[in-house]
Amino acid sequence: MDPRASYGAKSFLEQIELTTSPTLTAAKEALKHYFGYSDFRPMQGEIIESVLSGRDTVVLMPTGGGKSMCFQLPALVMRGTALVVSPLISLMKDQVEALRQNGIKAAYLNSSQDGLEQRQVEDDLANGSLKLLYVSPERLLSGDTIRVLQRARINLIAIDEAHCISAWGHDFRPEYTKLSLVRDSLGDMPMVALTATADKTTRRDIVQQLDLQDPNLFVSSFDRPNLNLEVRPGRDRIKQIVDWAKRRPDQSGIVYCLSRKSTEMLSQKLKSKGINAEAYHAGLHERVRSSVQERFVRDELPVVCATIAFGMGIDKSNVRWVIHYNLPKNLEGFYQEIGRAGRDGGAAETLLFYSWNDRKILAEIIADNNPKTADLQISKLDRMYQYATTVHCRRRLLLTYFGDDYRENCGHCDICRNPPKPFDGTRLAQMALSGVARTDQRIGQPTLVSILRGTQNPEIAVMGYADIKTFGAGREVSLRDWHFYIEQLIHQGLLEVAPDKRNALHLTPAAEEVLFGERSVELVKREVKEEIKAASTKPALTRHKLSGQNQELFQRLRKLRLSMARSMGKPPYVIFNDTTLEEMSILQPTDSGSMKLISGVGDHKLRQYGDPFMKEIRDFIYEG
Ligand code: ADP
Numbered sequence: 001m002d003p004r005a006s007y008g009a010k011s012f013l014e015q016i017e018l019t020t021s022p023t024l025t026a027a028k029e030a031l032k033h034y035f036g037y038s039d040f041r042p043m044q045g046e047i048i049e050s051v052l053s054g055r056d057t058v059v060l061m062p063t064g065g066g067k068s069m070c071f072q073l074p075a076l077v078m079r080g081t082a083l084v085v086s087p088l089i090s091l092m093k094d095q096v097e098a099l100r101q102n103g104i105k106a107a108y109l110n111s112s113q114d115g116l117e118q119r120q121v122e123d124d125l126a127n128g129s130l131k132l133l134y135v136s137p138e139r140l141l142s143g144d145t146i147r148v149l150q151r152a153r154i155n156l157i158a159i160d161e162a163h164c165i166s167a168w169g170h171d172f173r174p175e176y177t178k179l180s181l182v183r184d185s186l187g188d189m190p191m192v193a194l195t196a197t198a199d200k201t202t203r204r205d206i207v208q209q210l211d212l213q214d215p216n217l218f219v220s221s222f223d224r225p226n227l228n229l230e231v232r233p234g235r236d237r238i239k240q241i242v243d244w245a246k247r248r249p250d251q252s253g254i255v256y257c258l259s260r261k262s263t264e265m266l267s268q269k270l271k272s273k274g275i276n277a278e279a280y281h282a283g284l285h286e287r288v289r290s291s292v293q294e295r296f297v298r299d300e301l302p303v304v305c306a307t308i309a310f311g312m313g314i315d316k317s318n319v320r321w322v323i324h325y326n327l328p329k330n331l332e333g334f335y336q337e338i339g340r341a342g343r344d345g346g347a348a349e350t351l352l353f354y355s356w357n358d359r360k361i362l363a364e365i366i367a368d369n370n371p372k373t374a375d376l377q378i379s380k381l382d383r384m385y386q387y388a389t390t391v392h393c394r395r396r397l398l399l400t401y402f403g404d405d406y407r408e409n410c411g412h413c414d415i416c417r418n419p420p421k422p423f424d425g426t427r428l429a430q431m432a433l434s435g436v437a438r439t440d441q442r443i444g445q446p447t448l449v450s451i452l453r454g455t456q457n458p459e460i461a462v463m464g465y466a467d468i469k470t471f472g473a474g475r476e477v478s479l480r481d482w483h484f485y486i487e488q489l490i491h492q493g494l495l496e497v498a499p500d501k502r503n504a505l506h507l508t509p510a511a512e513e514v515l516f517g518e519r520s521v522e523l524v525k526r527e528v529k530e531e532i533k534a535a536s537t538k539p540a541l542t543r544h545k546l547s548g549q550n551q552e553l554f555q556r557l558r559k560l561r562l563s564m565a566r567s568m569g570k571p572p573y574v575i576f577n578d579t580t581l582e583e584m585s586i587l588q589p590t591d592s593g594s595m596k597l598i599s600g601v602g603d604h605k606l607r608q609y610g611d612p613f614m615k616e617i618r619d620f621i622y623e624g
């Protein structure tokens with residue numbers, strides 16, 4: 001059946017533009033026709049309705065939640081062109097490419113184009129054939145871009161990554177603050193601001209600075225149930241990462257590191273263990289960086305060790321895992337980074353390593369770099385540290401932070417799968433607290449642990465701490481456990497860390513009650529072995545469990561996709577993403593009618609790529 005048949009002689013666009021005002025129903029038809037999806041994700045429908053009604057709209061949705069659709073679908077069903085302001089050239093290119101693959105007329109304007117290309121875009125814009133135009137804020141505000149736009153019919157302005165407008169946020173871009181002027185010069189049209197950063201200050205800044213008029217605000221749930229959450233204390237990190245990557249040979253993954261140097265060190269180490277990994281950071285030559293990025297996106301390089309400079313501009317849907325080598329600065333950044341995993345909706349894993357020392361180094365960096373906002377940033381860092389050390393459901397902590405009303409335990413984070421075991425820790429607590437008292441509250445956590453375990457370090461030698469009564473009293477408890485217990489004492493308000501005294505531990509009044517035997521302390525244990533075992537098995541939440549046969553077909557379809565992508569010079573996922581291929585390997589469609597039912601197969605892609613995939617499936621069935 002010709003997929004165009006249902007729209008008669010007229011194209012889909014002509015058909016829907018005939019209706020007097022664009023409707024949600026038309027948007028839903030466009031979702032199926034262009035993108036091959038049957039249903040809106042949560043909130044998408046309401047948001048699209050708001051934009052179509054002409055209201056200014058603010059959208060807060062987690063990374064991978066499906067924000068782009070909220071302006072792309074209105075753009076498709078309205079007359080004229082939507083203007084999309086996006087901060088990164090690479091991201092723009094990817095989005096435009098993905099739209100074109102779905103048969104949508106989209107283009108971008110940026111400094112990487114030559115005069116001829118720009119002229120072409122301007123012509124398309126003037127004759128009204130473009131549905132979406134992407135532009136960077138710098139470009140928008142420079143030269144005669146505004147004049148060019150004034151000659152076109154712009155129907156809405158979408159501001160992507162809108163948190164860049166806020167000096168309080170973590171990616172401030174000064175040009176963003178001038179964007180309200182753009183609407184003034186382009187006339188009356190709705191503005192939609194989108195971000196994955198939810199805190200209230202940023203939200204208020206967005207509304208004020210863009211001068212949004214009585215905006216509709218949509219805060220979608222920040223839950224990404226397909227992301228598995230796991231945290232481990234940061235010991236033997238490299239060995240653990242090597243094991244991890246070896247167990248996941250065909251998967252794409254990112255390891256985020258704090259410094260450029262550590263990305264290089266780690267990628268070297270991984271390579272020496274036979275893992276195909278590269279480093280990525282802003283200090284590398286542009287050519288090296290884009291080659292790493294491209295190979296990663298094209299599934300040719302499975303592992304990238306990167307600073308957080310990596311990823312913001314990458315639209316790769318099948319990243320299967322994200323590891324943080326160090327504690328990140330705040331939960332916003334962390335959630336954005338892990339959000340890069342599993343954007344295709346398939347199960348994905350996240351692993352965070354942390355230590356008290358990570359927190360300490362970050363606090364110093366913050367205090368040095370931003371003395372003015374240091375208090376705010378340090379309190380954000382503390383919430384991050386709390387996520388790492390909590391003994392309760394991690395998803396609940398995360399989602400509560402982002403303002404979700406999430407009261408259950410998620411059942412599939414590491415804590416829920418392997419709940420900590422409480423025990424009477426009064427004696428251990430007394431030991432640790434007396435160690436602090438006998439050293440006049442001058443020592444930090446590492447030295448306290450050394451004293452308890454009776455091991456020497458220079459500070460202990462110089463200060464003569466080996467002579468105090470507590471020295472070696474807690475020898476039978478492992479180093480790792482002592483750190484874990486002391487962190488719990490901090491969380492329970494028995495110890496305080498004094499950042500102005502080189503992170504010395506101080507006793508609180510409650511600690512004195514414990515020392516005098518007036519108060520008992522409950523601590524929790526966690527079994528390391530079990531934890532690693534749990535993590536190395538399949539993630540708890542797999543969308544489709546592919547059986548042997550389906551798995552075989554899936555691998556064949558992946559191969560086909562890779563070779564097609566190579567000959568086109570494009571990343572594989574622009575053809576179909578992993579979830580689409582999974583669905584194909586289960587339902588095994590061999591004709592256009594059933595192929596069209598697969599999520600992610602729109603009319604354009606069916607025409608473009610349907611045949612080779614159906615042939616591969618038929619071959620597979622006959623051979624079997
Ligand atoms: P965000 O911009 O919020 O990070 P995207 O807009 O890139 O997320 O969407 C993430 C993924 O979800 C994309 O692969 C997109 O095609 C897919 N997606 C979006 N909306 C839907 C939908 N209604 N049904 C199925 N998949 C969707």
Ligand code: ZN
Nearest residue numbers: 393410413416
């Ligand atoms: Zn949980």
